[in-house]
Amino acid sequence: MNTQHGPKLIDRYSPSERLNHWITAITFLMLAFSGLALFHPSMFWFTQFFGGPTWTRILHPYIGLVMFVSFSLLALKFWHHNLLTRNDIVWLRRIGDVVRNREEGLPEVDRYNAGQKLLFWTMIGTISVLLLTGIVIWRPWFAHYFPIDIVRLALLLHAVCAFIIICSIIVHIYAALWIKGTLGAMVRGTVTRAWARKHHPGWYKQVTEGEKH
Ligand code: HEM
Numbered sequence: 001m002n003t004q005h006g007p008k009l010i011d012r013y014s015p016s017e018r019l020n021h022w023i024t025a026i027t028f029l030m031l032a033f034s035g036l037a038l039f040h041p042s043m044f045w046f047t048q049f050f051g052g053p054t055w056t057r058i059l060h061p062y063i064g065l066v067m068f069v070s071f072s073l074l075a076l077k078f079w080h081h082n083l084l085t086r087n088d089i090v091w092l093r094r095i096g097d098v099v100r101n102r103e104e105g106l107p108e109v110d111r112y113n114a115g116q117k118l119l120f121w122t123m124i125g126t127i128s129v130l131l132l133t134g135i136v137i138w139r140p141w142f143a144h145y146f147p148i149d150i151v152r153l154a155l156l157l158h159a160v161c162a163f164i165i166i167c168s169i170i171v172h173i174y175a176a177l178w179i180k181g182t183l184g185a186m187v188r189g190t191v192t193r194a195w196a197r198k199h200h201p202g203w204y205k206q207v208t209e210g211e212k213h
Pocket of ligand 1: 012024029075078082123182
């Protein structure tokens with residue numbers, strides 16, 4: 001266990017994992033704003049952040065490719081921590097107690113809780129569909145290879161998945177800010193022992209096992 005930060009802090013994310021996460025987050029925000037600008041006239045003014053309407057339209061799919069690659073690396077690193085277990089089902093059934101801060105007696109949470117895991121698989125599903133449908137509707141490169149009805153269906157699915165993932169990321173950001181000490185994990189790479197013991201006791205036991213004499 002790394003003790004170079006002092007005895008109170010433990011490592012949660014390496015610098016490369018954090019860089020990977022923030023590239024994903026920044027490209028996601030760019031996609032959300034450029035996508036919403038193209039989606040509805042009331043948000044058309046967002047195009048000024050991307051160099052005007054033409055540049056917004058040109059850049060959006062390329063930024064999408066960057067986010068897909070960046071997110072895929074993140075997902076490859078973390079998927080095995082996000083497999084749902086029997087304990088996760090019990091935790092989900094008692095979500096009311098979690099929200100009311102009555103976590104005693106709940107199954108031990110490992111590296112991620114069931115909410116984080118469900119969000120992770122929602123990201124996997126929506127980002128995969130966004131990539132596939134994005135290619136189908138990408139003019140002038142690929143759209144002409146597909147019948148117009150397929151392009152229309154892809155447009156609809158693209159918008160539905162964008163809506164789902166924007167809502168999911170709002171929840172993700174809200175949870176990161178709401179649970180005190182979580183943001184530090186993705187900013188500095190470390191969390192306090194108290195945070196780990198309270199929110200991820202199973203993970204805390206695993207990472208501190210080597211400390212026992
Ligand atoms: C400004 C926006 C964002 C903030 C403030 C934020 C914050 C965080 C924080 C604090 C964690 C650590 C949680 C923990 O260790 O318990 C985290 C993990 C993670 N974030 Fe974000 N995030 C943002 C955007 C995104 C976006 C856009 C994506 C993907 C599209 C994303 C994907 C992930 C993933 C995959 C993890 C690892 C959790 C897991 O594997 O279940 N984040 N984020």
